[in-house]
Amino acid sequence: MAKMWQGRFKKELDSKVNDFNSSISFDSRMYKDDIIGSIVHVNMLGKQGIIPLKDSKAIAKELTRILDDIESGKVQFAPDAEDIHMFIEAELTERLGDVGKRLHTARSRNDQVAVDLRMYLKGEIDTIIGLIKKLIAVLVEKAEENLHTVMPGYTHLQRAQPITFAHHLMAYVEMFKRDMVRFFNCFSLMNECPLGSGALATTTYPIDRDYTAEYLGFDNAMLNSLDGVSDRDYCMELANAIAICMVHMSRLSEEVVLWCSWEFKFIELDDAYSTGSSIMPQKKNPDICELIRGKTGRTIGNLTTLLSMMKSLPLAYNKDMQEDKEAIFDSVDTIKLCLSTLAPMLDTMKVNKDKMLEAGKRGFINATDCADYLVKKGMPFRDAYKITGTLVALCIDKDTVLDSLPIEEYKKLSPLFDSDVYEAISLKTCVEGRNAVGGPAPERVKQHIQKIKDTVLKEENEKD
Numbered sequence: 485m486a487k488m489w490q491g492r493f494k495k496e497l498d499s500k501v502n503d504f505n506s507s508i509s510f511d512s513r514m515y516k517d518d519i520i521g522s523i524v525h526v527n528m529l530g531k532q533g534i535i536p537l538k539d540s541k542a543i544a545k546e547l548t549r550i551l552d553d554i555e556s557g558k559v560q561f562a563p564d565a566e567d568i569h570m571f572i573e574a575e576l577t578e579r580l581g582d583v584g585k586r587l588h589t590a591r592s593r594n595d596q597v598a599v600d601l602r603m604y605l606k607g608e609i610d611t612i613i614g615l616i617k618k619l620i621a622v623l624v625e626k627a628e629e630n631l632h633t634v635m636p637g638y639t640h641l642q643r644a645q646p647i648t649f650a651h652h653l654m655a656y657v658e659m660f661k662r663d664m665v666r667f668f669n670c671f672s673l674m675n676e677c678p679l680g681s682g683a684l685a686t687t688t689y690p691i692d693r694d695y696t697a698e699y700l701g702f703d704n705a706m707l708n709s710l711d712g713v714s715d716r717d718y719c720m721e722l723a724n725a726i727a728i729c730m731v732h733m734s735r736l737s738e739e740v741v742l743w744c745s746w747e748f749k750f751i752e753l754d755d756a757y758s759t760g761s762s763i764m765p766q767k768k769n770p771d772i773c774e775l776i777r778g779k780t781g782r783t784i785g786n787l788t789t790l791l792s793m794m795k796s797l798p799l800a801y802n803k804d805m806q807e808d809k810e811a812i813f814d815s816v817d818t819i820k821l822c823l824s825t826l827a828p829m830l831d832t833m834k835v836n837k838d839k840m841l842e843a844g845k846r847g848f849i850n851a852t853d854c855a856d857y858l859v860k861k862g863m864p865f866r867d868a869y870k871i872t873g874t875l876v877a878l879c880i881d882k883d884t885v886l887d888s889l890p891i892e893e894y895k896k897l898s899p900l901f902d903s904d905v906y907e908a909i910s911l912k913t914c915v916e917g918r919n920a921v922g923g924p925a926p927e928r929v930k931q932h933i934q935k936i937k938d939t940v941l942k943e944e945n946e947k948d
């Protein structure tokens with residue numbers, strides 16, 4: 485393919501260098517944004533009298549045809565084209581001749597690529613937010629079904645205090661809710677239009693940047709052209725939001741891996757969302773979770789790639805920045821894949837409430853409540869703590885639990901103990917008693933769920 489910039493050069497570009505330089509293999513996915521960007525640009529050129537109105541109309545019309553032809557498969561991307569921007573302009577010129585050559589007036593690929601990428605990523609952010617909402621909806625539904633499903637809460641992966649499965653799931657809802665806010669913020673920060681920045685210093689043509697910003701769906705035109713072409717904060721920010729959300733998914737995946745092990749058996753994954761072993765006939769593996777956990781690594785890597793790529797770049801555009809796309813596209817593809825697999829996997833999992841309760845009954849997760857029982861009868865917490873510790877050690881010796889230890893044993897350690905201690909340390913009491921804001925008491929969690937339904941999920945229903 486002939487180069488648009490060939491005038492200054494006496495030799496053809498070395499073919500290996502052409503491949504090295506080319507980005508069409510990964511930036512062709514922005515074809516639609518590129519064409520829409522060009523249509524609005526050329527409409528502006530016509531409106532401003534920068535090129536003849538009839539030419540701008542002809543160009544806009546042909547660009548629409550090119551879009552249709554790409555989408556119907558009639559036009560295929562040339563693998564040796566330098567990038568998607570050059571490819572579409574070349575296709576236009578081939579079709580319209582001299583008229584097509586007017587498109588690139590008052591524009592550079594530097595502002596073109598910046599506007600295309602912002603438009604493309606804005607669309608992807610919308611998709612990601614939609615997928616997170618779906619995941620939250622699944623988690624909320626599961627939480628509703630498990631408001632009273634007692635399980636041990638853990639610290640250091642040691643059984644710690646009683647919670648419910650609903651409370652545990654709603655913790656993730658909060659994380660994903662924050663992720664949504666991060667994506668919204670990222671969207672609004674990137675919602676400024678770099679088109680018109682030109683190569684770096686705008687242009688001497690009387691362009692109308694407010695017009696192009698508005699018609700391309702941006703809040704405003706960027707206020708500094710050097711920044712317009714050299715800013716990639718939106719890539720770093722999006723990669724960051726994606727990496728954090730992936731970390732959340734990875735932590736949940738890790739828990740699911742644990743929960744469906746024979747050691748826990750808290751849940752069972754649906755056959756459609758697990759895999760078998762090639763050799764061990766008994767195996768049912770949580771591959772999806774492991775892949776999400778594994779893929780989180782590459783999204784963290786992509787963020788590092790972008791930060792390192794940008795950290796020493798002088799203003800304004802540098803070709804290094806072409807490296808932004810593979811990194812951010814990979815993060816976008818990865819998170820979309822993970823979100824859309826995780827949600828149905830969780831939706832179809834079976835919760836073994838009995839196993840969770842059984843685990844809750846062993847491990848002395850009501851020990852804090854036993855100490856609190858004494859505190860509520862007037863004993864200082866530290867003394868109550870020590871007595872309860874002694875009771876726990878006694879239970880371990882006798883291979884029993886606090887709930888089954890005879891009252892005489894309790895009384896030996898403190899006269900404050902009475903038979904109402906059993907009620908006080910029952911898991912039901914322990915969970916229901918934790919009804920402070922944020923606590924596992926079913927009433928509290930129910931309120932939390934309602935709040936999520938009225939806010940995060942409400943918008944979803946309205947959109948549908």
Ligand code: ARG
Nearest residue numbers: 507567593594597801805806
């Ligand atoms: N393919 C390039 C990129 O992705 C487009 C911008 C090229 N600009 C230039 N001056 N070479 O960054």
